[in-house]
Amino acid sequence: MNKPPQSDRQVPQLVQGMKPFLAMEILEKAKELEAKGRHIIHLEIGEPDLETPACVREACIRALTDRRSQYTHSLGLLELREEICREYKARYNVDVTPNRVLVTSGTSPAMLLAFSVLCHPDDEVILSDPHYPCYPNFIRYVGARIRTVPVREEEGFQYSLGAVKEGLGEKTRAIVVNSPANPTGTVIPAETLKGLTELGPCVVSDEIYHGLVYEGETHSALEYAQDVFVLNGFSKLYAMTGWRLGYVIAPEPFMRSLQTLQQNFFISANSFVQWAALTALREARQEVEEMCEIYNERRSVLVAGLRKLGFGIEVEPTGAFYVLANAKKFCSDSLLFAFEILEHAGVGTTPGIDFGPNAEGYIRFTYANSRENIEEALERIRVFLESR
Ligand SMILES: Cc1ncc(COP(=O)(O)O)c(C=O)c1O
Incomplete structure (x- = not known):
């Protein structure tokens, strides 16, 4: 007996209409580059790099x-x-x-x-x-x-x-x-x-x-x-x-x-x-407090570094481990810009458009990565922006 062909049309509309998570698309592209030998710094994924207590x-x-x-x-x-x-x-x-x-x-x-x-x-x-x-x-x-x-x-x-x-x-x-x-x-x-x-x-x-x-x-x-x-x-x-x-x-x-x-x-x-x-x-409790201290230090480095590069951060983020930075002076299409940062600077970020139309023109950076990596990422982005 012939099986009916597998096609997207067999997936219900409700599921087909679901949008992919763009942070994952960036991550997948980053993995591709890594497989080719590129060194990528991941500031796109909202996942602690620190170890479970x-x-x-x-x-x-x-x-x-x-x-x-x-x-x-x-x-x-x-x-x-x-x-x-x-x-x-x-x-x-x-x-x-x-x-x-x-x-x-x-x-x-x-x-x-x-x-x-x-x-x-x-x-x-x-x-x-x-x-x-x-x-x-x-x-x-x-x-x-x-x-x-x-x-x-x-x-x-x-x-x-x-x-x-x-x-x-x-x-x-x-x-x-x-x-x-x-x-x-x-x-x-x-x-x-x-x-x-x-x-x-x-x-x-x-x-x-x-x-x-x-x-x-x-x-x-x-x-x-x-x-x-x-x-x-x-x-x-x-x-x-x-x-x-x-x-x-x-x-x-x-x-x-x-x-x-x-x-x-x-x-x-x-x-x-x-x-x-x-x-x-x-x-x-103790380990969590230590993790918070680490995140807080990285937050200062990232916020100050992004501002120095010309990104807009009007209200300082005080929680979680994200910065949603205004990149309108650099781009109007945040997805394109995030891919550009990835390709040219080797830094993974998340395009604002992933989070709603009102965040178009913004880029989300996470500081769930080491201070050294954050500093290196900022330097790479500086070089990229200057060469652009
Ligand atoms: C706001 C928010 N809620 C929920 C979740 C999902 O959390 P969990 O890993 O517990 O499913 C996330 C993950 O990034 C999140 O950012």
Whole structure:
């Protein structure tokens, strides 16, 4: 029997419409150049270069040796969920009970489940422009629509409450907040976050970069309202990207549905990684502080270096490990420019257009790379710009 031909047309429209992640396209091109012998400095990928704390690695090995490698409760280990609640109490003085926490294999699955239980077909979700590029894909995947609210460079790319209010409609179901933010590295002011929770739609607060702040402080949406969804995970703060662990803290009435989805789609998050994450929360404070000091030093080097080269950084980024630099004086097409920087300077960066039309003309640099590499990258970009 002849099999029908495999073609793109067999892939549903919903999936075909999904845009590729341009940071990955740059990375793939960079790998091609590396395969040909070029030396590339990677400032495009939002992944800590630092090692996962030793106590976390050891806890994982212990869990495996002790054969703690079976399915866990679908919501996640009770001990871990209790520790997450303690963490939110200690950091933000908020009371969360473990029955409101669902542990997932990364923040990304938490996001998928959260939008799944929250959005009805044709509901609208408000996103800032620029935003983390995967958000629209999750939202469209569950049948909802995007409404973007442009945010301004001179306001640190943060929402203005007035602009969000103007964007509200009958169908607005949720407002996504990400602070410290990818791609801008800026932090939302407390009063703006509070104001967003008072507008009506549910706030979905992606707090994955919490803890990575170098000036001022971060606030959790849970400080201002209980009926919010908080997304968080271990990838960034604990340098655990490949371990795949995250969680969602949700309002009580959604928990049963979240749990049902988790049971059906994923059963539970990885058990030994959950034990390791418990140790991360309990014992890795010192290592995390040291990592923050390292990032902070690199941040100063990168911000000062980019400004010297002529990139615009109006509001200094104070969190995460990103700088979204204004490159309009050098380019109007950020994708082309990022490829040019890669080809001619041997430095990987992410084009602003990856994060929304409002970030066209900008380039995102990450400082999740060594100080030496950052300095070398800046020098290479200087030479490239001068020769251009
Ligand atoms: C804002 C934001 N949220 C979520 C994620 C995904 O995190 P995880 O590795 O936990 O799936 C990322 C990864 O870059 C991110 O930047």
